[in-house]
Amino acid sequence: MTTRSTELLRVAHARPGVTRAEAARLLGVGTGAATEIVARLVQASLLAEAPAAPSGSRGRPTMQLVPHPSGPLVLAAAITHEAWRIDVVELGGNTLTSVGGLHDGGGWDAVAAAVTAAVGELLTAYGDRLRAMGVSVPGTVSPELRLDASTSGWHDADLTALWAGPVFVAGNDATLAAAAETARGAALGATVALHLRIEGGLGGAVVDHGKVLVGARGAGGEFGHMPFGDPSIDCPCGARGCWGTAVDGTALARLLGRPAPPDPVTYARRVIAADSPAERAAVRQVAAALGRGIAGLVNGLDADLVTLGGIGVDLLAAAPAELDAAYRAGLMSVHRASPPPVRPAALGDDGPIAGAGEEAWSRLLPGLA
Template identity: 50%
Template sequence: MQPKTAHSARALRSQGALAVLRHVHAHPSATRAEVARALGLSSGSAAEITARLKAARLVRETPPPRASGRGRPSPVLGAHPEGPLVCVVAISHEEWRVACVELGGRVITEDSGRHAGSPGLVGTLAARVAALHAHYGGRVRAVSAGVAGTVSGTTIIQASGLGWRDVALGPLRPPGVPLLVGNDASLVGLADARRGAGTAARVVLHLTVEVGVGGILVVEGRPVDGATGAGGEFGHMPFGDPALECPCGARGCWDLAVDGRAMARALDRPPPADPRTAAGEIIASAASDPAALNAVAGAAHALGRGMGALVNALDPDAVTLSGLALDLDERTPAALRDGYTSALMRYRRAAPPPVLRSPLGPQGPLIGAADAAFDVLLTEEGLETWSRV
């Protein structure tokens, strides 16, 4: 049995290396001196840990930008060119994307295309993942998939926009590589809390509108995604008309009050085959069509009221928006804010959580899925496994 002091010293070295790696991942342009200050390390400790991480093919040092001033400039820490990668798969209502991402979040290769919604798409994407795994070999340490649907484990329980039910994503997993699957809106919320509009907040409520409403509550950078990973299905809360049945099987879902289906109903149009595209067209026409503007305002007000209800229940520091929620806010901001304020408890109205716009755009699902995968890799077990590659 080894002395406890030796074990403790080894654990501290491991934790120090993990802390540096996690900081480099979250702040990919940080210098070694900045990392040391942020983590309370001496310059000698930071240099020693960095040397070990370089030898392990985890980080590299590059010269800093030229700076005026005294002292020796500190090198910038970033991903090692032979370091670990995660393979990210994003499946939206109309498109797919497959990418490889390195430590720090940089996408090093990406492919994309459109699809018709057939579950056979899983096999096509599995072949692309397998090709990346064959090309990069053991550097691919995890596959992380984000899907526009309700997820439990690695199975899509329901994706009404895709017409999928009980679709297993296990084929995406190369032999010996872990597979993570999450709802795309939840992954965007994770990315936004860590790298987007919510970085200054401890508790972030993220909401997005595509086909229905999705999102997640993120507390101190960690998503509150429930026992099976299906947390954040805010769109199926009964904030809508109880006379309307949702494809999920429930009545009165908030989904049906805020997306293209709600706007089409307001215009006495039949239910659109593609609510996402219909919403975009109606929002665009609202610039010159008063009826379309009223339809958009109705959806924005319903979005705001649901936001207020969730703020009352979840008590976030900030609310962040993405997807069509940004378009609703831009086109009819007064309707959204009126709905939000009217639903808030009285004591919250003087200083409600700010509503912030996500800057991540279409990269949000990829960033979030990659971060979820690196959360698994940047652990003692993950580093131990990498050391054997």
């Protein structure tokens, strides 16, 4: 089909429930041409039309563009240090089914086996409607789609083994969350948005005028490995004094004199929710370490908005004064008059999986129509 068909599908995806008339206006085509394109897409089982809710005005009911009941679907997957999840996502971003499970933080092979088994079951259920897969992972992804996640001990893992179909994309969790946050979340409209995500360690991404900076090798945004932390602490990445070791669950455990937890996210949330003086002091200290580092990045990048994901949201809620004081103290005076806001990510923990789904859809769409 034509580029206009692809553009119309893109509009239907980006604006779920858009009417045919609105889509025509957004594409800059006449209503006759739009009707023709929609008819072709309906014929190809890519799109369907449904009457919109009555607006109260007279005349023919407006038709909304909706996913075709037997149309294409993508798998959006998120693998974290503790768990995995796969969503079946239709055009427009709606999730039809979600499956997932915990893993013991052990070898990559066991995690990959659990994910491929689940993909196999979803293929049985949805058949060839499943056309693409996007995967979010907690580490860096090379152009050859190999994963390196030092905090989990996963090295050179072949992500392409997770999906046998033609359209497969994989990316770093913080990068995908940043993209989703810019497309549908709290960073919509920001000029330079900085997204930071604390899970096991800290990852991030910079979105410059809507474009995510991924780096030459796909390893951009590893802000957790900037030396903003304690220089006496070894990081699993091989460096010392990494910021990530000062702001995650392992940092809280160290401050409390406990061993590094195998489940740093669950552990951090437990400590943040606890109310003993020692735990509260540790949370305040970690929140200040987060605020100080954010200031360094805002100074370096001139970001106009900072969004936080993962444990960053919990730290911001638990110790906002300590985080803010450290942030402001670290800002250059040029930024201090009106500090760029630091906000929780609107998509919350769903940011990475939402980003994986968006990425899969954006790769799939041009090949469909």
